[in-house]
Amino acid sequence: MKNKILYILLFFSGISFAQESLSELLKTYNSESIPYISAEDLSKQQNAIILDSRELSEYxxxxxxxxxxxxxDNFKLKKTVKKLKNKQQTIVVYCSLGIRSEDIAEKLKKxxxxxxxxxxxGIFEWKNNNLPVYNSKxxxxDSIHTFSKEWSKWLNKGTKVYD
Known part of the structure; x- marks a missing residue:
């Protein structure tokens, strides 16, 4: 749902996020019902399960x-929980910036x-912190799918890829 709202907002309003910080952007779209973990802290995690809540082409x-x-868009909770046996295990959900991932994380919490x-x-901050990303092979x-040209401004490192 947030995905469609974002498209509508960007298309009809012409809103520019040029003056907004990442923190302000996330506060605009997220309820912060799920705690954040930084890229640095996640990079030190040994046993976390990492879930990518972006679409397959982005992944x-x-x-x-x-x-x-x-x-x-086609997230299936039943299919996902089959891969997550331990309800106390650390699970980190990410997307491009941390907006779609909050929705998926809320479903897991429920x-x-x-x-x-x-x-x-999201993956943008991960790459901005010089942490590695991997392709389908x-x-x-160095390529990062940026979801849209509007959101790509938050990626400071790597090669921006659009559909």
Missing amino acids: KTSHLQHAICVGY AGYTNVYNLYG EKET
């Missing part, structure tokens, strides 16, 4: 190592998962 372009693509986090700034890549 194929680039994703965090060992991330499981669960999607957003399903009884108790240790769920949203990656602050599991080879390190």
Whole structure:
């Protein structure tokens, strides 16, 4: 739902986020019902399950190592929980910036998962912190799918890829 709202907002209003910080942007779209984890802190995690809540084309372009693509538009909770046996295990959900991932993380929380986090700034902040991303062949890549040209301004490092 947030995905469609974002498209509508960007299309009809011509809103520019040029003066907005990432923190302000996330406060605009997120309820912060799911705690954030920073890219730096996630990079130190050993046993976290990482879920990518972007669409498959975004995931194929680039994703965090060992991330499981669960999607957003066609997210299936029943299919996802089959991969998540321990409801106390640390689970980190991410997307491009941390907006779609909050929705997916909220669904996991409602399903009884108790240790769920949203990656602050998503894959963009991950790459902006010089952390590695991988393509569909599991080879390190510099390419980052940026969801849209409007959102790409938040990616400061790497090669921006659009559909």
